[in-house]
Amino acid sequence: MRKPYLLFLGDVTEFSAAKTAAGLKQWRRDDVVGQHRLPGSGVDLELTDMTPAQAAQAGAGTMIVGVVNIGGFVPEHWVGTIVDALDSGLDVAAGMHQRLNDIPAIAAARERTGRAVHDLRQPTRGFAPGNGRKRTGKRLLTVGTDCSVGKKYTALALEAGLRARGIDADFCATGQTGIMISGRGVAIDAVVADFISGAAEWLSPDADPDHWHVVEGQGSLFHPAYAGVTLGLIHGSQPDALVVCHEPVRTHLLGFDYKVPDLRRCIDANVTAARLTNPDARVVGISVNTSRMDPASVAAAVREIEAQTGLPCCDPIRHGVDRILDVLLN
Amino acid sequence: MRKPYLLFLGDVTEFSAAKTAAGLKQWRRDDVVGQHRLPGSGVDLELTDMTPAQAAQAGAGTMIVGVVNIGGFVPEHWVGTIVDALDSGLDVAAGMHQRLNDIPAIAAARERTGRAVHDLRQPTRGFAPGNGRKRTGKRLLTVGTDCSVGKKYTALALEAGLRARGIDADFCATGQTGIMISGRGVAIDAVVADFISGAAEWLSPDADPDHWHVVEGQGSLFHPAYAGVTLGLIHGSQPDALVVCHEPVRTHLLGFDYKVPDLRRCIDANVTAARLTNPDARVVGISVNTSRMDPASVAAAVREIEAQTGLPCCDPIRHGVDRILDVLLN
Numbered sequence: 160m161r162k163p164y165l166l167f168l169g170d171v172t173e174f175s176a177a178k179t180a181a182g183l184k185q186w187r188r189d190d191v192v193g194q195h196r197l198p199g200s201g202v203d204l205e206l207t208d209m210t211p212a213q214a215a216q217a218g219a220g221t222m223i224v225g226v227v228n229i230g231g232f233v234p235e236h237w238v239g240t241i242v243d244a245l246d247s248g249l250d251v252a253a254g255m256h257q258r259l260n261d262i263p264a265i266a267a268a269r270e271r272t273g274r275a276v277h278d279l280r281q282p283t284r285g286f287a288p289g290n291g292r293k294r295t296g297k298r299l300l301t302v303g304t305d306c307s308v309g310k311k312y313t314a315l316a317l318e319a320g321l322r323a324r325g326i327d328a329d330f331c332a333t334g335q336t337g338i339m340i341s342g343r344g345v346a347i348d349a350v351v352a353d354f355i356s357g358a359a360e361w362l363s364p365d366a367d368p369d370h371w372h373v374v375e376g377q378g379s380l381f382h383p384a385y386a387g388v389t390l391g392l393i394h395g396s397q398p399d400a401l402v403v404c405h406e407p408v409r410t411h412l413l414g415f416d417y418k419v420p421d422l423r424r425c426i427d428a429n430v431t432a433a434r435l436t437n438p439d440a441r442v443v444g445i446s447v448n449t450s451r452m453d454p455a456s457v458a459a460a461v462r463e464i465e466a467q468t469g470l471p472c473c474d475p476i477r478h479g480v481d482r483i484l485d486v487l488l489n
Numbered sequence: 490m491r492k493p494y495l496l497f498l499g500d501v502t503e504f505s506a507a508k509t510a511a512g513l514k515q516w517r518r519d520d521v522v523g524q525h526r527l528p529g530s531g532v533d534l535e536l537t538d539m540t541p542a543q544a545a546q547a548g549a550g551t552m553i554v555g556v557v558n559i560g561g562f563v564p565e566h567w568v569g570t571i572v573d574a575l576d577s578g579l580d581v582a583a584g585m586h587q588r589l590n591d592i593p594a595i596a597a598a599r600e601r602t603g604r605a606v607h608d609l610r611q612p613t614r615g616f617a618p619g620n621g622r623k624r625t626g627k628r629l630l631t632v633g634t635d636c637s638v639g640k641k642y643t644a645l646a647l648e649a650g651l652r653a654r655g656i657d658a659d660f661c662a663t664g665q666t667g668i669m670i671s672g673r674g675v676a677i678d679a680v681v682a683d684f685i686s687g688a689a690e691w692l693s694p695d696a697d698p699d700h701w702h703v704v705e706g707q708g709s710l711f712h713p714a715y716a717g718v719t720l721g722l723i724h725g726s727q728p729d730a731l732v733v734c735h736e737p738v739r740t741h742l743l744g745f746d747y748k749v750p751d752l753r754r755c756i757d758a759n760v761t762a763a764r765l766t767n768p769d770a771r772v773v774g775i776s777v778n779t780s781r782m783d784p785a786s787v788a789a790a791v792r793e794i795e796a797q798t799g800l801p802c803c804d805p806i807r808h809g810v811d812r813i814l815d816v817l818l819n
Binding site: 229230231256287288289290291292347348349350351352353355356357380381383384385386387388389390391392394395415416417428431432435436 | 559560561586617618619620621622677678679680681682683685686687710711713714715716717718719720721722724725745746747758761762765766
């Protein structure tokens with residue numbers, strides 16, 4: 160994708176819906192020139208607001224649709240903005256289930272302008288079903304009590320932390336944002352269901368004995384819509400180590416009338432699932448997202464989780480991930 | 490699909506690979522005129538062997554590719570036979586992941602002959618992600634310790650048994666064979682992973698309070714390749730009742746170096762999974778496939794399973810499913 164990027168936030172009103180844009184800002188800040196929001200937007204990433212034309216003048220190469228929604232469709236009233244971006248000379252990239260290239264007005268603008276339209280969620284290759292055979296090298300998978308709870312962020316922080324300690328490690332993206340950040344991966348939720356585990360096996364192939372594949376988790380085993388994706392990803396990843404991601408103040412799954420599972424129960428379910436394909440799987444830490452918590456209450460919450468689970472607990476943004484790495488590497 | 494059918498068995502050597510053809514013979518015997526086998530075939534369904542031309546002369550309307558394989562691809566050396574069938578005046582239907590219509594020689598023959606080529610595994614509509622909301626009516630789902638263990642057969646037998654007792658019931662097909670038998674359904678393993686639960690929710694919509702949707706299960710929670718499909722199907726089906734299907738003499742998952750799970754553990758895992766979306770879910774019986782057992786040993790095996798699980802156990806072919814229905818309806 161041509162850098163730098165303009166991040167399109169549409170008119171989403173929840174910060175969690177802008178997680179693709181937020182992830183790019185966090186991990187690829189130097190590649191981002193600004194944000195573009197529609198009237199009614201309730202999210203501000205504290206980037207310079209600019210139109211596609213202004214971004215093109217500022218040197219932007221690609222407008223990235225930086226939002227996610229349930230079902231992954233492109234709202235009709237965003238199409239005009241995407242066409243504008245192409246007409247302004249920008250490429251456009253998105254990670255929706257619905258392909259931008261399948262929308263006639265966008266396809267027509269692509270042809271007219273000669274610009275590129277990237278549908279990053281679409282698998283670009285076929286996969287075989289999983290075979291369940293043990294692979295060489297080591298693997299860590301982030302799992303969680305819900306969606307949008309820090310699984311990608313935690314995996315990227317663990318990759319960085321391992322590398323800082325001189326250990327060979329690679330982040331394996333399983334969602335559109337991770338693919339945009341790292342430049343490779345597979346949107347595991349867009350694979351045909353029969354091939355979830357197979358795609359996950361492909362993603363972290365045989366490697367040197369001391370190499371760590373750090374795999375971005377998806378969904379939650381306790382999610383009524385997405386648990387199948389989560390389970391297939393666990394089985395195909397064959398993780399030696401799991402890190403459970405959690406937001407302490409969240410009581411219900413985002414957008415669903417389902418309670419967030421108890422952390423202890425979530426740990427047990429994930430370890431049980433992982434041991435099908437890797438009998439040595441264990442949880443090495445809890446990663447908490449404390450961004451919506453009163454800072455004064457964080458330390459007590461972390462202590463409580465550590466007492467409950469017997470595992471190191473940290474917020475990667477607030478505390479780093481060193482304590483989890485200490486357990487992982489011990 | 491135009492009846493009657495010629496069942497194409499290719500050159501598969503294992504009976505389990507011919508399960509689509511076997512299911513059609515079992516449940517739609519009057520619609521089947523014969524079988525067509527290639528040199529090297531090791532399977533005989535005890536139907537009249539005939540070529541596509543002979544079948545056309547005998548009045549056949551459609552040749553059905555009646556086999557399954559891992560990955561769902563069409564072996565190249567079968568293409569000639571499929572073209573022959575079209576040239577003989579037959580339509581062709583298959584339930585592979587790979588679309589017959591995408592194979593140039595088959596597409597060319599379809600155009601040349603004006604015959605129909607049905608790819609029954611391809612979803613013919615889009616789905617939304619699951620929403621997890623409780624639906625009206627009652628649902629039974631068959632689950633199992635492995636693939637190819639009797640989940641479809643058991644569901645069809647339970648549908649027939651419920652109807653024989655005057656109870657409103659509908660079989661819900663989730664695989665290509667079930668779709669061919671019942672004429673509707675969704676091949677749940679061919680849906681995009683994000684929509685497994687949503688497709689399962691669509692399959693058994695709101696119904697009358699006393700109506701039973703009898704949903705065909707897929708895969709196994711203990712299968713390294715397919716457990717994600719199984720879990721999403723469980724969550725989306727919201728079963729009130731589960732029947733666990735099992736082959737007592739099978740020690741390892743078909744084609745995999747994984748042990749068949751202990752029946753008690755399998756029951757617990759499926760109930761735990763099902764209770765996420767239906768807290769009242771319970772197992773009402775064990776359905777065993779005893780076709781490969783010494784008949785003299787069946788009674789003892791059934792008694793042992795009943796003692797171990799406290800549930801009625803029967804082979805639908807050998808014993809019927811009345812004892813399971815008694816528990817279900819009590």
